Amino acid sequence: MTSTTDPTEPLSVEQLSATTLLRFATAGSVDDGKSTLVGRLLHDSKSVLTDQLEAVAHASRNRGQDAPDLALLTDGLRAEREQGITIDVAYRYFATARRRFILADTPGHVQYTRNMVTGASTAELTVILVDARNGVVEQTRRHAAIAALLRVPHVVLAVNKMDLVDYQETVFAAIAEEFTAYASELGVPEITAIPISALAGDNVVDPSANMDWYGGPTFLEHLETVPVTHDLATCHARLPVQYVIRPQTAEHPDYRGYAGQIAAGAFRVGEEVTVLPSGRTSKISAIDLLGRPVDVAWTTQSVTVLLEDDIDISRGDLIVPSKDAPATTQDIEATVCHVADAALTIGHRVLLKHGTRTVKAIVKDIPSRLTLDDLSLHPHPGHLVANDIGRVKIRTAEPLPVDAYADSRRTGSFILIDPADGTTLTAGMVGESFASPEPVKTAADDDGWDF
Amino acid sequence: MTTVATLSEETDSPYALSHLDALESEGVHIFREVAGEFERPVILFSGGKDSIVMLHLALKAFAPAAIPFSLLHVDTGHNFPEVIAYRDRVVAEHGLRLHVASVQEYIDAGKLRERPDGTRNPLQTVPLTEKIQSERFDAVFGGGRRDEEKARAKERVFSLRDEFSQWDPRRQRPELWNLYNGRHAPGEHVRVFPLSNWTELDVWQYIAREKIELPQIYFAHEREVFQRSGMWLTAGEWGGPKDDETVEKRLVRYRTVGDMSCTGAVDSDATTLDAVIAEIAASRLTERGATRADDKLSEAAMEDRKREGYF
Numbered sequence: 001m002t003s004t005t006d007p008t009e010p011l012s013v014e015q016l017s018a019t020t021l022l023r024f025a026t027a028g029s030v031d032d033g034k035s036t037l038v039g040r041l042l043h044d045s046k047s048v049l050t051d052q053l054e055a056v057a058h059a060s061r062n063r064g065q066d067a068p069d070l071a072l073l074t075d076g077l078r079a080e081r082e083q084g085i086t087i088d089v090a091y092r093y094f095a096t097a098r099r100r101f102i103l104a105d106t107p108g109h110v111q112y113t114r115n116m117v118t119g120a121s122t123a124e125l126t127v128i129l130v131d132a133r134n135g136v137v138e139q140t141r142r143h144a145a146i147a148a149l150l151r152v153p154h155v156v157l158a159v160n161k162m163d164l165v166d167y168q169e170t171v172f173a174a175i176a177e178e179f180t181a182y183a184s185e186l187g188v189p190e191i192t193a194i195p196i197s198a199l200a201g202d203n204v205v206d207p208s209a210n211m212d213w214y215g216g217p218t219f220l221e222h223l224e225t226v227p228v229t230h231d232l233a234t235c236h237a238r239l240p241v242q243y244v245i246r247p248q249t250a251e252h253p254d255y256r257g258y259a260g261q262i263a264a265g266a267f268r269v270g271e272e273v274t275v276l277p278s279g280r281t282s283k284i285s286a287i288d289l290l291g292r293p294v295d296v297a298w299t300t301q302s303v304t305v306l307l308e309d310d311i312d313i314s315r316g317d318l319i320v321p322s323k324d325a326p327a328t329t330q331d332i333e334a335t336v337c338h339v340a341d342a343a344l345t346i347g348h349r350v351l352l353k354h355g356t357r358t359v360k361a362i363v364k365d366i367p368s369r370l371t372l373d374d375l376s377l378h379p380h381p382g383h384l385v386a387n388d389i390g391r392v393k394i395r396t397a398e399p400l401p402v403d404a405y406a407d408s409r410r411t412g413s414f415i416l417i418d419p420a421d422g423t424t425l426t427a428g429m430v431g432e433s434f435a436s437p438e439p440v441k442t443a444a445d446d447d448g449w450d451f
Numbered sequence: 452m453t454t455v456a457t458l459s460e461e462t463d464s465p466y467a468l469s470h471l472d473a474l475e476s477e478g479v480h481i482f483r484e485v486a487g488e489f490e491r492p493v494i495l496f497s498g499g500k501d502s503i504v505m506l507h508l509a510l511k512a513f514a515p516a517a518i519p520f521s522l523l524h525v526d527t528g529h530n531f532p533e534v535i536a537y538r539d540r541v542v543a544e545h546g547l548r549l550h551v552a553s554v555q556e557y558i559d560a561g562k563l564r565e566r567p568d569g570t571r572n573p574l575q576t577v578p579l580t581e582k583i584q585s586e587r588f589d590a591v592f593g594g595g596r597r598d599e600e601k602a603r604a605k606e607r608v609f610s611l612r613d614e615f616s617q618w619d620p621r622r623q624r625p626e627l628w629n630l631y632n633g634r635h636a637p638g639e640h641v642r643v644f645p646l647s648n649w650t651e652l653d654v655w656q657y658i659a660r661e662k663i664e665l666p667q668i669y670f671a672h673e674r675e676v677f678q679r680s681g682m683w684l685t686a687g688e689w690g691g692p693k694d695d696e697t698v699e700k701r702l703v704r705y706r707t708v709g710d711m712s713c714t715g716a717v718d719s720d721a722t723t724l725d726a727v728i729a730e731i732a733a734s735r736l737t738e739r740g741a742t743r744a745d746d747k748l749s750e751a752a753m754e755d756r757k758r759e760g761y762f
Contacts, residue, residue, distance in 0.1 A: 227467075245516045302480050413630065415628075
């Protein structure tokens, strides 16, 4: 993979325009070949360019290494290069003719659980790597549990180093079966297992001649074709108001628009809406999609909404369809991942940011801490330290319209902030920890596993 | 036979945004978050393509109202005249307020010393950070992209800087979902990077789609250049060519626009946006590798400069 003489074909301007974006995250233990896989994806998609490879070769020679150390490509910080480990999430970019990718490259060490949570929070797909020789290990289960907690819609189990187990189907099948059973129990909605060798290139970009028993997609093909949005019909529409746009100019004397990025679902002109927490109602009179009037707008579009009535709305409010408004509450129960070095304790006074609203809050109780290894609950731990995942009860100073995280990753999530120094303390997910497993399907409509 | 879920023919729902729409929407969201949470934001504006795209996103984010921020340009004194002219035209056209931090003024006042290698890029840090402090800017938008450089790949969208404008990569706040944390103490500020997730190619495709005007030096033109450290530099009063360097006329364009003393031109016959996009898609060099001397100083050059307060 260090070859620089075989650039892939350049993409045409037309090919480059009609692509969608997939955000995904990688997770893996220390020696399972994650950087090799990332390196191969970047390299084979022409995202590692000659000057970057030269810089790596140069730095490797300076260290007295014979071969270019590809970890230098991704370890961006001085401390990471010095210690030879990846400390922090890095974001990487590559593209194929079919899609653009944002890869949250997260370290695999258990003490960096918070980094995996960070990467998974914006990911639509998580890749969990296992070494085919070792199979499902403790760390694999931790990664699966975090993907389940964060409700990442798609999980890929990449069974790596198949070359070291003679490309045996039985080895792959046993690992895939064990993992799928475990992850399904956690409620992971979709699991795709792919046998690969990142080093040899089997099933990463090109189908492997060594595993003709495998009939599924290559790793890259799966990344290119996995659907990136949910069915909006089942989503609750939510628009957190970021900013009120009032030009107050001669041309627009009365313009009053509510700007925000749609967090979930779709909004239509003419729809009856309720503004929370006040509960006032009106109708959408127009939607402005960054300079273009539209009849309908949907999730992750940044829009400006105009209402028929002049009602009091400001940053922090949530606009929802009147027929589908969440209840507001001052008592939130959530699963959290503590991300700060200082502990989170009962009685801690914090700020809670939910959508565009930041309110004072107090940690009322920490009923349990989750042990990721076996998913057992440790009752009343008293506090949570960095990388702990636990259940927390929070009382907020003002009512908040929160959804369950299971229903909406955007309006069901929040962060806790230390009011003294602004540190981000905790990532929170409202409601139950793990999704219910999928109901058992009958053989007729089973499009999943077929052993 | 072992198999996995069959691939769906329909890869994306009709509600999937194109990658440019997704990036645009995210950028606008970031501008609006800053407008909602900060008192005195400012946009770093160099007249380069990234800051031009930033300005375009900001104009869209608040339309039909005016942008609620001013602009700040760190003028090295060695800027391309075409770019300065572009800058002043844009400022006038949109009725914006422009702050200028001048490296030349610092040198003239004896507060900064010219480097022996003649590059002024590293000298920008002091005028920039002092301007931020004196104007009490609390949020400073930069056009930095994570794809540019491996230290930048570690950068947050909201990046807290201390009262000395320093970046400490080990003390960064995790960024979860799209819940950006803009809390800061008086004297501290937050660097904000709305183009974090954009690549060079995304920027060019967006410029083409939105028909955004650029300074002409981004397109192929004949220019008097000379070679130094493997780069084609523009001859000029800033300090080139030296006696042993010869000027020649070449058909070139710029991939990045920075200080004349450290930004190289590339051989190119791309005179249109489509030609530029095709050229970048086929290039085997990153834009910095091709054209920036300042990043070649050491393995951690960017990280070190960012720690000091560079953007």
